[in-house]
Amino acid sequence: MQQFAVLQLTGCAGCEVSLLNAEEWLEQYELVYMPLVISANSIPDVDILLVSGGVRTDEDLVRLRRAAPKAKKVVAVGTCAISGGVANLGSRDEVHDLFLAEEGRRHLPRLLPECRSIAEVVPIQQTLPGCPPTPELFVRLLFPPKDLHMAKTVCQECDRKKQKTMRPRHLEGLLRGTVLPEICLINQGYLCIGTSTRGGCNAPCTRAGQPCVGCRGPSEAFIHKGPESWLNTIEKVFSKMTDVPSNEIKAALRSPQLSLFLFQLSHDPSTGGHPGQEVEVL
Amino acid sequence: MVTLIFPLSRIEGHAQVVIEVEAGKVVSAHFQATEYRGFQHFVQGVPAEQMPVIVPRICGVCSTAHHIAAVATLEDIYGVVPPPAASKLRELLLLGQLIQNQATSLFLFTMPDCLGLKSIFAHSEDPELEKFRTSFGSHSLMVRKAGTDLINAAGGQSIHPVKAVVGGMTSAMSSEAADAVNRQMEKALPLACGLFESYWKELLDMGNRIGSLGDDGPAYYVSAAGRDRPDFASRTVCVMNPDGTEEGGFSAAEFLSRLTHRETDYSYAGKTSYKGEVMRANSLARINMFDQMGTPIADEYLKRFRSDFGRPAQDLILYDLARGIELVYAIERASQILEEPLYEVETAVPHTVRDGEGYGLVEAPRGPLIHRYRVRKGLIEKAEFVIPTVHNVMAIERALKVAAQRYITPEKVDMELDQAVGRVVRAFDPCIACATH
Numbered sequence: 001m002q003q004f005a006v007l008q009l010t011g012c013a014g015c016e017v018s019l020l021n022a023e024e025w026l027e028q029y030e031l032v033y034m035p036l037v038i039s040a041n042s043i044p045d046v047d048i049l050l051v052s053g054g055v056r057t058d059e060d061l062v063r064l065r066r067a068a069p070k071a072k073k074v075v076a077v078g079t080c081a082i083s084g085g086v087a088n089l090g091s092r093d094e095v096h097d098l099f100l101a102e103e104g105r106r107h108l109p110r111l112l113p114e115c116r117s118i119a120e121v122v123p124i125q126q127t128l129p130g131c132p133p134t135p136e137l138f139v140r141l142l143f144p145p146k147d148l149h150m151a152k153t154v155c156q157e158c159d160r161k162k163q164k165t166m167r168p169r170h171l172e173g174l175l176r177g178t179v180l181p182e183i184c185l186i187n188q189g190y191l192c193i194g195t196s197t198r199g200g201c202n203a204p205c206t207r208a209g210q211p212c213v214g215c216r217g218p219s220e221a222f223i224h225k226g227p228e229s230w231l232n233t234i235e236k237v238f239s240k241m242t243d244v245p246s247n248e249i250k251a252a253l254r255s256p257q258l259s260l261f262l263f264q265l266s267h268d269p270s271t272g273g274h275p276g277q278e279v280e281v282l
Numbered sequence: 283m284v285t286l287i288f289p290l291s292r293i294e295g296h297a298q299v300v301i302e303v304e305a306g307k308v309v310s311a312h313f314q315a316t317e318y319r320g321f322q323h324f325v326q327g328v329p330a331e332q333m334p335v336i337v338p339r340i341c342g343v344c345s346t347a348h349h350i351a352a353v354a355t356l357e358d359i360y361g362v363v364p365p366p367a368a369s370k371l372r373e374l375l376l377l378g379q380l381i382q383n384q385a386t387s388l389f390l391f392t393m394p395d396c397l398g399l400k401s402i403f404a405h406s407e408d409p410e411l412e413k414f415r416t417s418f419g420s421h422s423l424m425v426r427k428a429g430t431d432l433i434n435a436a437g438g439q440s441i442h443p444v445k446a447v448v449g450g451m452t453s454a455m456s457s458e459a460a461d462a463v464n465r466q467m468e469k470a471l472p473l474a475c476g477l478f479e480s481y482w483k484e485l486l487d488m489g490n491r492i493g494s495l496g497d498d499g500p501a502y503y504v505s506a507a508g509r510d511r512p513d514f515a516s517r518t519v520c521v522m523n524p525d526g527t528e529e530g531g532f533s534a535a536e537f538l539s540r541l542t543h544r545e546t547d548y549s550y551a552g553k554t555s556y557k558g559e560v561m562r563a564n565s566l567a568r569i570n571m572f573d574q575m576g577t578p579i580a581d582e583y584l585k586r587f588r589s590d591f592g593r594p595a596q597d598l599i600l601y602d603l604a605r606g607i608e609l610v611y612a613i614e615r616a617s618q619i620l621e622e623p624l625y626e627v628e629t630a631v632p633h634t635v636r637d638g639e640g641y642g643l644v645e646a647p648r649g650p651l652i653h654r655y656r657v658r659k660g661l662i663e664k665a666e667f668v669i670p671t672v673h674n675v676m677a678i679e680r681a682l683k684v685a686a687q688r689y690i691t692p693e694k695v696d697m698e699l700d701q702a703v704g705r706v707v708r709a710f711d712p713c714i715a716c717a718t719h
Contacts, residue, residue: 014339014345014441031401131339174331178452
């Protein structure tokens with residue numbers, strides 16, 4: 001039986017819960033380390049190591065460096081591990097200064113000056129983006145299907161239909177509350193960026209009436225391009241489908257909610273955020 | 283000074299217990315949260331309407347509670363009352379969370395202690411135990427899945443749900459979806475009862491072997507889930523005195539004014555006290571508070587619990603039995619709601635954004651959760667997250683000290699303390715990602 005371990009660094013445990021929601025791996029994989037459900041204190045040699053969360057503290061750093069060499073394959077799972085995500089928001093300048101002021105703590109891990117992604121610290125072989133990745137994506141990771149057919153974008157997986165005649169003048173969908181069924185969220189005045197976001201999650205948010213915030217990161221067409229190219233494409237979609245002024249779109253795209261997920265490659269856009277590494281993105 | 287550091291597992295998040303010993307005497311027993319991100323700092327400047335998407339990321343286990351608390355806070359500030367259809371759907375969301383959480387806490391986190399295993403997934407050499415474990419493990423996951431699927435159906439996603447918005451919910455639940463989830467509840471109920479019966483027996487057997495878990499002394503009990511029967515739409519924090527009499531029911535603001543919050547130099551989570559005294563939140567607090575559960579099978583279990591253990595029940599080991607009663611209740615209650623018509627066109631009312639300050643109160647599985655935001659020019663100027671686990675830190679440390687004193691003498695340290703420390707902490711089912719946020 002193949003053995004796998006799950007290392008949670010600084011994160012919310014959403015990726016771990018999603019993995020538990022998958023369950024299909026129970027029969028064919030042996031989970032040997034995952035403190036959420038197993039009282040094991042160290043990681044043995046394993047076939048696969050899943051790492052979630054960002055490298056925020058010195059303890060995260062040591063744990064990651066000790067664990068990675070034990071695995072034949074290291075996979076960074078979730079937005080925080082891949083590009084910082086929520087954990088990385090603490091690196092904003094005004095928050096950064098607050099962190100450095102947290103001194104005098106006893107027996108506690110120290111916060112590093114910057115939150116880092118997994119790939120910046122150890123070599124990785126694969127990433128599984130999502131916040132969190134759906135249970136089905138975890139199953140695909142652990143049991144790669146022979147023919148992997150995944151939609152290129154969230155928009156392609158969403159079951160809503162675009163309307164030529166509904167052209168909102170402003171991004172006011174949220175003020176209305178109720179979301180009309182079956183109709184595209186862009187037509188209803190929401191800033192949905194599913195047109196450029198990597199598919200594979202089956203668009204649960206847009207189906208439920210919440211516009212896509214890009215948690216899976218850029219689609220394959222954009223992943224090696226800079227964030228500007230991604231943003232420009234979304235602006236073009238909105239100018240084609242709506243009458244929302246372009247400066248309103250520009251401002252909304254740069255908002256905090258989207259910055260959680262949008263700037264997946266902000267560390268090094270030209271190499272797709274993985275300096276010098278060949279990384280498979282699921 | 284000798285310092286003993288015990289890593290913790292089978293809880294959410296990163297924490298450890300640190301016990302200091304001087305000349306064979308326990309000087310201190312501290313519960314340390316060892317992770318930190320800083321949500322109250324980095325949401326400053328965020329457009330208020332983005333909070334329901336950002337704050338669930340405080341925790342992947344409790345995300346539903348934060349999602350609802352965020353919209354409730356904004357509704358308080360904007361003066362919006364969601365329609366009844368939305369309240370029903372939000373109650374379903376909270377029940378789904380309760381089912382998933384209590385099944386996880388009982389069957390994945392603490393049952394291994396009762397069986398002497400490192401994990402419910404770990405193979406055992408003893409064939410009889412192995413047979414029991416595999417069947418118990420697979421049923422546990424089925425019951426847990428019922429909760430996950432209910433959150434999915436009512437919330438759009440099972441982790442970081444999306445359907446709650448200011449003014450209500452984005453959409454209702456179709457009758458097909460409601461029926462499908464209800465069928466799962468029907469399958470899960472007998473499984474949950476069977477698991478709970480096994481659990482009850484194993485837990486009390488363990489209790490007989492080890493005696494008390496730690497400190498079983500009285501404490502204040504706090505819950506925002508109602509008093510005469512469970513009400514997860516309640517906006518009142520009920521407080522019970524250590525002797526079981528009623529202290530009162532308070533709004534979020536009044537409750538906060540009675541708490542003293544302290545930061546420490548040894549943990550990234552603070553701790554709170556009620557009028558300076560130890561308090562307890564979470565399942566045992568709720569069970570002590572409810573006059574009845576209001577659903578048939580859960581009421582039977584409550585009757586049995588009360589006749590065996592009294593009211594208020596104070597022994598730490600009973601926290602987990604309280605969780606089991608709630609698990610059964612949540613499945614029964616979800617079924618009741620799913621049988622009502624849930625498909626309505628109007629599930630949200632429109633709203634106008636305005637500046638101001640407000641509170642959102644939700645009873646999360648671990649106790650009363652309060653979000654408090656101040657909005658200026660449409661942006662979050664200040665945000666505070668009052669986390670239920672933080673209300674339990676003093677109680678945890680009081681119990682840890684008792685446990686430590688039992689196993690540490692001037693002559694030696696009995697390493698049963700390693701297990702004892704884990705059992706104490708798990709009784710409270712803390713959430714560290716939430717507590718530190």
